[in-house]
Each structure stands twice: as structure tokens, then as C-alpha cells.
Amino acid sequence: MAHAHSVKRYRGLMDWITTVDHKKIAVLYLIAGGFFFGIGGIEAILIRIQLMKPMNTFVSAQVFNELITMHGTTMIFLGVMPIIFAIMNAVVPLQIGARDVAFPFVNALGFWTFLFGGLLLNLSWVMGGAPDAGWTAYTPLSSAAYSESHGVDFYTIGLQIAGLGTLIGGINFLATIITMRAPGMSYMRMPMFTWTTFITSAIILFAFPAITVGLVLLTFDRILGANFFDVANGGNPVLWQHIFWIFGHPEVYILILPAFGIISEVIPTFSRKRLFGYSSMVFATILIAFLGFMVWAHHMFTTGLGNVANALFSISTMLIAVPTGIKIFNWLFTMWGGQIRFTAANLFAVGFVPTFVMGGVTGVMLASAPADFQFHDTYFVVAHFHYVIVGGLVLGLFAGLHYWWPKMFGRILSETLGKWTFWTFMIGFQLTFFVQHFLGLMGMQRRIVTYLPNQDFDLLNLVSSIGAFLMGVGVIIFLINIVITTRKPVDAPNDPWEDGRTLEWTIPSPPPEYNFKQTPLVRGIDAYWKEKMAGNKEMTPAEPVGSIHMPSATPLPFVMSVGIFIAGLGLMFSKDKFELEFMNIIFNNYIVVIIGLLITFGAMALRSLYDDHGWHIEPEDQDEKGART
Amino acid sequence: MMKQWQVAKRILPLLAVFSLLLSACGREDLSAMKPQGPVAQDQLDLMKLSIAIMIVVLIIVFAIAAYVLIRFRRRAGQTEMPEQVEGNFKLEVIWTAIPLLLVIILAVPTVQTIFAHGEDLTNDKNAVKVQVTSHQYWWEFTYPQYDITTAQDLIIPTGKKIAFELKTADVLHSFWVPSLAGKMDTNPDGTLNKFSFSAPNEGVYRGKCAELCGRSHAFMEFKVKAVSQESFDRWVNAMKAPAVLPEDTQLAEKFKTNCLSCHAVGDQGGPAAPNLTGIGGKEAVAGILLNQREGQEEGKPVLDNMKEWLHDPQSVKEGNTMPSPKSLGLTDEEIDGIAEYLANYKLDYE
Numbered sequence: 019m020a021h022a023h024s025v026k027r028y029r030g031l032m033d034w035i036t037t038v039d040h041k042k043i044a045v046l047y048l049i050a051g052g053f054f055f056g057i058g059g060i061e062a063i064l065i066r067i068q069l070m071k072p073m074n075t076f077v078s079a080q081v082f083n084e085l086i087t088m089h090g091t092t093m094i095f096l097g098v099m100p101i102i103f104a105i106m107n108a109v110v111p112l113q114i115g116a117r118d119v120a121f122p123f124v125n126a127l128g129f130w131t132f133l134f135g136g137l138l139l140n141l142s143w144v145m146g147g148a149p150d151a152g153w154t155a156y157t158p159l160s161s162a163a164y165s166e167s168h169g170v171d172f173y174t175i176g177l178q179i180a181g182l183g184t185l186i187g188g189i190n191f192l193a194t195i196i197t198m199r200a201p202g203m204s205y206m207r208m209p210m211f212t213w214t215t216f217i218t219s220a221i222i223l224f225a226f227p228a229i230t231v232g233l234v235l236l237t238f239d240r241i242l243g244a245n246f247f248d249v250a251n252g253g254n255p256v257l258w259q260h261i262f263w264i265f266g267h268p269e270v271y272i273l274i275l276p277a278f279g280i281i282s283e284v285i286p287t288f289s290r291k292r293l294f295g296y297s298s299m300v301f302a303t304i305l306i307a308f309l310g311f312m313v314w315a316h317h318m319f320t321t322g323l324g325n326v327a328n329a330l331f332s333i334s335t336m337l338i339a340v341p342t343g344i345k346i347f348n349w350l351f352t353m354w355g356g357q358i359r360f361t362a363a364n365l366f367a368v369g370f371v372p373t374f375v376m377g378g379v380t381g382v383m384l385a386s387a388p389a390d391f392q393f394h395d396t397y398f399v400v401a402h403f404h405y406v407i408v409g410g411l412v413l414g415l416f417a418g419l420h421y422w423w424p425k426m427f428g429r430i431l432s433e434t435l436g437k438w439t440f441w442t443f444m445i446g447f448q449l450t451f452f453v454q455h456f457l458g459l460m461g462m463q464r465r466i467v468t469y470l471p472n473q474d475f476d477l478l479n480l481v482s483s484i485g486a487f488l489m490g491v492g493v494i495i496f497l498i499n500i501v502i503t504t505r506k507p508v509d510a511p512n513d514p515w516e517d518g519r520t521l522e523w524t525i526p527s528p529p530p531e532y533n534f535k536q537t538p539l540v541r542g543i544d545a546y547w548k549e550k551m552a553g554n555k556e557m558t559p560a561e562p563v564g565s566i567h568m569p570s571a572t573p574l575p576f577v578m579s580v581g582i583f584i585a586g587l588g589l590m591f592s593k594d595k596f597e598l599e600f601m602n603i604i605f606n607n608y609i610v611v612i613i614g615l616l617i618t619f620g621a622m623a624l625r626s627l628y629d630d631h632g633w634h635i636e637p638e639d640q641d642e643k644g645a646r647t
Numbered sequence: 648m649m650k651q652w653q654v655a656k657r658i659l660p661l662l663a664v665f666s667l668l669l670s671a672c673g674r675e676d677l678s679a680m681k682p683q684g685p686v687a688q689d690q691l692d693l694m695k696l697s698i699a700i701m702i703v704v705l706i707i708v709f710a711i712a713a714y715v716l717i718r719f720r721r722r723a724g725q726t727e728m729p730e731q732v733e734g735n736f737k738l739e740v741i742w743t744a745i746p747l748l749l750v751i752i753l754a755v756p757t758v759q760t761i762f763a764h765g766e767d768l769t770n771d772k773n774a775v776k777v778q779v780t781s782h783q784y785w786w787e788f789t790y791p792q793y794d795i796t797t798a799q800d801l802i803i804p805t806g807k808k809i810a811f812e813l814k815t816a817d818v819l820h821s822f823w824v825p826s827l828a829g830k831m832d833t834n835p836d837g838t839l840n841k842f843s844f845s846a847p848n849e850g851v852y853r854g855k856c857a858e859l860c861g862r863s864h865a866f867m868e869f870k871v872k873a874v875s876q877e878s879f880d881r882w883v884n885a886m887k888a889p890a891v892l893p894e895d896t897q898l899a900e901k902f903k904t905n906c907l908s909c910h911a912v913g914d915q916g917g918p919a920a921p922n923l924t925g926i927g928g929k930e931a932v933a934g935i936l937l938n939q940r941e942g943q944e945e946g947k948p949v950l951d952n953m954k955e956w957l958h959d960p961q962s963v964k965e966g967n968t969m970p971s972p973k974s975l976g977l978t979d980e981e982i983d984g985i986a987e988y989l990a991n992y993k994l995d996y997e
Binding site for chain 1: 742832
């Protein structure tokens with residue numbers, strides 16, 4: 019039956035570099051995302067120190083512009099997105115009863131391109147100046163004429179490489195969810211987190227090509243002297259805004275929908291009730307994704323698109339409140355009549371609901387174009403999107419991490435420390451961002467390095483900075499919690515919360531390499547819960563015990579990403595003059611670019627030509643214990 | 648019934664505090680919450696409407712959340728399984744319909760205001776036309792009807808509609824006077840923006856650049872000065888009068904060769920840099936160093952500010968394109984002399 023392949027097993031660091039296991043890739047995403055999240059957090063703290071008092075000179079205006087640009091870029095692309103991907107990778111195949119994602123090799127490639135893109139972007143700090151044109155990189159400020167350092171090149175090329183990883187990941191999840199659901203799991207029986215992953219991946223599929231094109235055009239303008247955004251030569255800078263926001267607005271939903279999914283898993287579990295209005299939740303999610311593509315110009319009301327455009331985009335934006343409202347009330351009524359347990363994970367989830375509503379209602383306020391003329395580019399907007407992204411997404415991620423940590427690592431995070439994280443982070447968050455609504459209305463524009471005294475900005479800015487420190491404390495407590503928990507023995511049961519409803523809780527924590535010894539048969543929504551209520555201890559299998567096919571570990575994804583990284587660096591410096599003649603020769607003649615691409619394409623050729631059938635785990639080797647400790 | 652009243656009693660003070668907070672926020676010459684003109688007033692009215700709707704939503708959600716979290720906690724020894732409710736069609740329709748209704752209530756005045764404010768007044772004979780050109784990092788104001796150009800202080804007559812045409816000379820900026828109207832971006836040629844506002848009351852209002860435009864983005868401030876029609880007419884005439892140069896001929900020569908190659912005073916000089924006519928009477932030096940004026944606590948004497956600016960322009964506005972007077976070969980005494988001349992160069996129009 020099985021091919022007799024000898025298995026190449028790697029150990030230590032090589033194991034991580036070569037892994038194609040979705041559970042290990044999840045851990046890699048978590049570590050890398052956590053690392054970048056830390057960098058973005060430090061940048062945030064530095065920004066808040068600078069703005070603590072009027073006319074402060076803690077950092078220079080140039081450094082400040084670099085800090086705000088990198089804070090936004092890092093948090094969105096390198097901080098929260100990878101942590102979302104970590105949770106998706108760890109959970110989605112388990113929730114649908116699959117043994118891995120559809121394309122394990124591609125999954126690894128997605129991670130490594132993200133990591134090397136992120137590293138390239140952050141190298142800018144030590145290689146002559148970070149990007150300084152804001153995370154939106156509006157032209158002409160981001161053009162070579164007005165941003166002369168290599169900063170924006172790091173932005174365009176770093177994000178291009180990292181974005182490749184995201185696009186790959188999104189496609190992979192689409193394929194996985196479409197093709198690899200366990201028998202009986204129809205679309206309308208899928209867990210909500212899988213649903214939101216599915217929709218998020220679809221948004222990625224449609225939105226990321228836009229930013230890809232935009233970044234290519236900007237790269238051409240800056241490095242190859244093209245004129246896409248240069249008015250003097252027939253280009254148009256407003257074009258960049260359209261391209262950026264037709265990606266940028268859906269990006270917001272790429273971030274928040276997975277959080278909706280997490281909340282929809284955590285609240286039912288800790289209320290011991292099924293999700294209220296499941297089908298309306300599904301359709302609300304789809305509707306939000308659809309409307310998300312229709313509203314990009316609400317970021318551009320003050321750009322001057324005209325009355326008709328402003329009116330249409332105002333109304334379409336306001337409409338998003340309707341499906342979002344459906345979700346909020348469904349969560350509240352999931353808890354209604356339930357038995358709510360306030361675990362750390364659930365604290366974050368119930369904290370999410372009112373906080374996200376705050377971010378939502380200010381969103382509707384912003385949608386009113388004439389009022390937005392006052393809100394736009396002020397601290398009101400800063401407050402709004404931090405309520406959505408931090409108060410929504412980051413609280414959601416904390417909920418998800420506390421909730422699935424035992425499944426991922428086999429150890430339950432300390433509940434006491436988790437609750438400390440929640441309270442410090444939550445109070446710090448409200449202190450930081452609530453007052454910023456008022457700062458904006460009082461006339462404080464965003465992205466300013468400092469402000470004159472006596473404008474009534476002083477006290478509120480101080481409060482905001484103190485809040486930011488408190489949020490920092492919350493994150494540090496979470497890190498301490500991780501360290502302490504990691505030193506404990508692996509002892510989490512299959513279903514540590516006792517009220518688990520979905521398939522991931524039917525298998526050991528952490529799961530064995532192959533996840534499911536036998537693919538389960540799904541007989542309804544909340545499959546595991548249904549079996550428990552029927553008096554069964556475990557799922558009914560849909561197949562006999564047999565040999566399980568596994569993909570081979572391989573260093574090729576890593577090598578491909580290294581190649582792209584080298585090519586990116588080479589392109590960026592292709593016009594520079596170096597002191598060493600040798601450097602001039604290899605950079606100015608695109609030799610470095612060619613070497614990088616050769617490495618990547620070489621690895622691709624190797625992958626195509628060498629036929630790797632993978633290997634099998636035979637029934638006698640399938641023990642019930644988790645494969646990883 | 649009793650219970651509902653209890654809830655309302657708790658919410659009322661909250662509402663009162665919130666509206667107090669809103670109206671008590673910020674300076675009259677700066678805050679969007681203390682509008683000084685009809686455009687900003689309309690915008691605030693929309694904000695108030697949306698805030699009122701949103702507070703109702705917040706109160707409902709918070710109330711349900713609080714009730715649920717208190718009432719349905721899991722109690723010790725609770726082992727029976729809660730009923731697994733699928734959903735409720737009626738309820739779900741209700742919370743689809745109500746938000747839709749609220750959105751319509753907000754959408755109608757929104758659309759009305761968009762079209763009311765979006766009128767193009769540039770061909771209106773009664774309006775004062777102003778062409779705004781933004782630069783890294785200063786503002787240029789041209790009055791085509793009067794053929795005058797000024798910088799940093801925008802002088803307007805009270806009550807008249809001011810029809811703006813906005814453009815930029817370099818990167819994107821955004822023209823914003825919160826207490827008079829919301830902001831509008833300044834785009835390059837080809838996508839000029841137009842809008843208008845008016846100021847019924849005399850006064851000085853603070854304007855800001857709202858779009859990140861480089862290192863001195865934070866320092867790209869300007870003032871809008873609303874004066875009576877008579878004062879405005881006198882100001883126009885004073886602007887058109889011949890240039891006043893330093894009395895000291897040697898200093899005048901230095902000033903001409905070093906400063907007037909870019910700057911203009913009256914009928915002399917060039918247009919590349921801010922127009923200096925009547926600079927000593929402006930509200931601030933370089934837009935950011937506030938000058939002392941009556942009834943205002945802040946600000947330094949204009950001469951001090953002028954000296955601070957001329958001795959080291961980069962320390963005041965990082966990244967601006969003005970060459971340091973020292974690097975042009977001017978001595979400290981000459982710089983002080985020019986500073987004194989400029990500080991005393993005031994137009995008598997108020």
C-alpha cells in the first residue's frame with residue numbers, strides 16, 4: 019500500500035527551517051509576529067513619549083516621521099497579520115478535521131517570504147533611514163524627489179515581499195477550506211472562525227493584487243524613473259490614493275473579520291451555548307466583505323472627488339453598520355440565558371464587544387462626509403481606527419491566544435496573569451485612545467511631531483501617554499505569562515475548557531503530527547458538542563485506521579525567500595554609488611538582483627524537477643500523544 | 648416600569664456630562680466644537696446628530712451587555728445545560744431594521760449638507776476669491792480680484808463668502824481652519840479643489856496643515872484674520888502701495904540682494920518665497936513663532952521672533968528651503984538690522 023520512502027528527519031533549528039507542518043508554521047508565525055509586534059509597540063511608546071508635552075524635543079521631526087510610518091506599517095503588515103495567520107494555521111485545519119493545509123510547501127513559503135520581507139523593511143533602521151512618508155505613503159511625498167533616503171524603497175520592496183507571503187497564505191486557506199473539510203461538514207456547519215478565515219482569505223485574494231500593483235508602480239517611479247504619479251510628466255498622485263485604499267480599506271476587514279471569528283468561538287464556549295443566529299452571522303460576514311470593497315473613497319473625502327462621489331461613498335460606508343450591528347447583537351444574545359465563565363480568554367472576548375462598538379459608532383460618524391471634513395487626518399481618526407484595530411483586533415487576538423494556547427502548546431496559560439493582562443491592557447487602552455477623540459475635535463491634526471502649548475492639548479496628551487505605558491505593562495505581563503507557562507509540564511487535556519464545541523477539542527493537546535488518526539464524521543453544527551450531548555466521548559470516525567500520508571520537510575521555501583530578499587536589496591541599491599568599485603560593479607549592473615533571482619528560480623526548478631512523494635506514518639507508529647513537546 | 652426609570656436616571660447624568668464635555672472643549676479660535684462660521688456650524692450640527700444617534704446605540708448595547716454579564720454568570724453548582732437557542736428570526740429582523748433606520752436618519756442630512764457645501768462659488772461676483780497655494784512649509788494666498796499676494800496670514804472681510812481654489816506647489820497638504828470649516832486637500836494642477844466659507848465675526852482663527860507633508864508638517868500653521876469690510880479695503884490698498892525699504896541704504900542694498908531674490912515686498916522682489924509686505928504686523932513669524940498681541944497671553948515680541956527665525960531658520964522649521972542668512976554672508980549686526988526693519992514693517996489697516 020505505502021511507498022517505501024526513507025524519511026529525512028531534521029532536528030533543532032533545521033527542523034524549524036524545513037518544516038511544512040501547519041502547527042509548527044503557526045508557531046513560527048506567532049514568534050515572528052510577536053517580535054514585530056514588539057518593535058511596533060516600542061515605536062508606539064517612543065511616539066507617546068514625544069507627544070507627552072508640548073514642544074518636546076525627545077526625537078527630531080525626521081525620526082518622528084519614521085517612527086509613525088514604521089509603527090503603522092509594522093503593526094498592520096508585520097505585527098497583527100502574522101499573529102492572525104498563526105491562529106488560522108494552528109486552528110483552521112483542526113476545526114475542519116483536516117490533516118494539514120492544502121499546500122503545506124506553499125504554506126511554509128508564505129511564512130518565509132513574510133519574514134524576509136519584514137526583516138528587509140526593518141533593516142531600514144540601520145541602513146540609512148526608515149520610510150518617512152506615513153504608512154499610506156502618499157505620493158508625491160513618497161516619491162524620490164521628496165523622500166530622498168532609501169526609506170520608501172525599503173517600504174515598497176519589503177512590503178512587496180511580505181505581501182507575497184500573505185497572498186500565498188490566503189490562497190492556501192481558500193483551497194484548504196474548500197477541499198479538505200471532513201465528511202459531513204457542509205459550509206453551513208463550518209465553525210465561525212473557519213468561516214471568517216475563508217472570507218478573509220477571499221478578501222486577501224482580491225485586495226492584495228491592488229497593493230502589489232501600487233507598490234510596483236511606486237518602485238518603478240522611484241528606482242527606474244517612471245512617472246505614474248508625477249503630474250509634471252502626465253502622472254497623477256491621486257491615483258496612488260485610489261490604488262492604496264482599494265487595497266487599504268478591505269485590509270481593515272482582513273484584520274477584523276478573524277477577530278469576529280475568534281469572538282464567535284470564545285463567547286459560545288464560555289457561555290455554554292451555541293452561537294445565536296449562526297446563519298445571519300455567516301451572511302453578515304459575507305456582506306461586510308462585499309461592502310468593504312465598495313467604500314475605499316471614504317478615506318478620500320477631502321481629496322476632492324466631488325459631491326456625488328462623496329454622497330455615494332458616505333451612504334455605502336454607513337451601510338456597513340448594519341451587518342456589524344447584527345453581529346454585535348448576536349453575540350450579546352449568545353450570552354443571554356447562558357452560563358458565562360469569566361476566564362481570561364472570555365474576559366478579552368466580552369471586553370471586545372463594547373470596545374469594538376465604540377470603534378464602530380465613530381466609524382459611522384466618520385462616514386458622514388461633511389463631518390469628516392473636520393475629523394479627517396486628526397486624532398479623532400487616530401482614536402477611531404485604534405478602537406477598531408487595538409480594541410477590536412488585538413483584544414480578539416488576546417482572546418484567541420488564551421483560548422487556543424493549550425491546543426497549540428499543551429499548556430494552559432496562567433489565568434491569574436491572564437486577568438492581570440486584561441485589566442492593565444484594557445484600562446491602558448481606554449486611557450490612551452478615548453481622550454484622543456476630543457484632541458481631534460479640538461483641532462489636533464495627526465502625524466505632528468509636536469504642538470504649541472496653550473491649545474488645550476497638553477493634559478489630554480499626557481493622559482494618552484500614561485495609558486500607552488499601561489498597555490505596555492499589559493503586554494509585558496502576557497510575555498511573563500508565556501515564559502512561566504512554557505516551563506510547566508505539558509498536561510493540558512484534549513478539551514481543557516470542558517465546554518469545547520468544535521473538532522479541535524476532540525484530539526490531544528498539542529495534536530499529533532497527523533492531527534486526526536481517523537477523519538471524523540460531522541453530524542451537525544458544533545460537531546463535538548453534538549456528540550457530547552448524544553453521550554459519546556469522541557467523534558465517530560469516517561474512515562478505518564490506515565497509513566497516513568505526510569509531506570516531506572524541505573529547506574526550499576526558506577532558500578527561495580532568501581533569494582527574493584537578496585534580489586530586493588540588490589534592486590534597491592542598483593543606482594547607488596559605493597566607495598568600493600567591486601560593490602559598484604555588482605550592484606549597478608544588477609548582478610546582485612540576478613544572483614538573488616537565480617537562487618529563487620533555482621530552488622523552484624529543484625522543487626519542480628525532483629519528484630518528492632512524501633512519506634507515510636503507519637498505524638503502528640500512530641500514538642495518541644502529541645508529537646511536539 | 649420602575650426599573651426602566653432607574654436605568655434612565657443613571658444614563659441622564661452621563662448624557663449631560665458628555666454634552667458639557669463636548670461644548671467645553673478647546674479654544675474658540677481652534678476647536679471644531681466651537682464653530683465661528685456657518686460652514687463649521689453645519690458640520691458641528693451633523694456631528695451632534697451622529698453623536699446623539701451613536702450614544703443611543705452605545706447605551707442600548709452597554710445596557711444589554713451589563714445585564715447579560717451580571718444576570719447570566721455561571722453560578723457554583725450549576726450543572727444543567729442551558730437551552731441551545733438557534734436564533735430568533737423576529738429579533739434578528741429587528742436589529743437589522745433599526746440600524747438601517749438610524750443610518751437613513753443620518754444619511755439624509757449628510758447628503759443635503761454635501762450638496763449645500765459643495766457649491767462652486769468661484770464665479771460668484773459677491774464672493775472674495777482666494778487662490779491658496781501650499782508649499783513645504785508655508786501658505787501663499789493670492790487675491791485675483793485685487794491682484795495681491797500674501798502669505799501665512801489670510802485676511803478676509805467678515806460676512807463675505809470666501810471662494811477658495813486650492814493647489815500645491817510640491818507635495819500634498821491640507822488646508823484646515825477647524826473653527827471656520829473642515830479641511831480640503833491641496834492637489835497639484837489638474838485636480839484643483841474648490842470650497843468656501845465665511846466668518847461673520849472679526850477675529851483671528853488658527854489654521855493648520857492636516858496632511859503629512861514632510862519634516863515640518865507640524866509647523867505649517869497659518870492664521871485667518873477676519874476684519875471689517877472697511878479694514879479689508881484699506882488692507883488691500885496698503886498691500887498695493889509701493890514697497891518700503893530699510894532707511895539705511897547699505898542695509899537696503901543687502902536686503903535687496905539677499906532677500907528680494909526670493910521674497911517680495913510691495914512691488915519689488917520675487918514670488919518664490921513668502922511675500923513680506925507688512926510682515927511685522929502678522930500674527931506669527933514663520934507661521935509658528937506667535938507674536939505678542941493684545942488680549943493674548945502667549946507670544947513673544949515680534950522682534951525677538953524675527954531674530955530667532957533669521958539667526959537659524961532650520962532650528963525653527965526643520966527642512967525648510969530658506970538659506971540661512973549667515974550662510975549668505977550676512978553678519979550678526981546685519982541680520983539684527985533686517986530683523987528690526989521687518990519687525991517694524993507694519994501695514995496700518997485695522
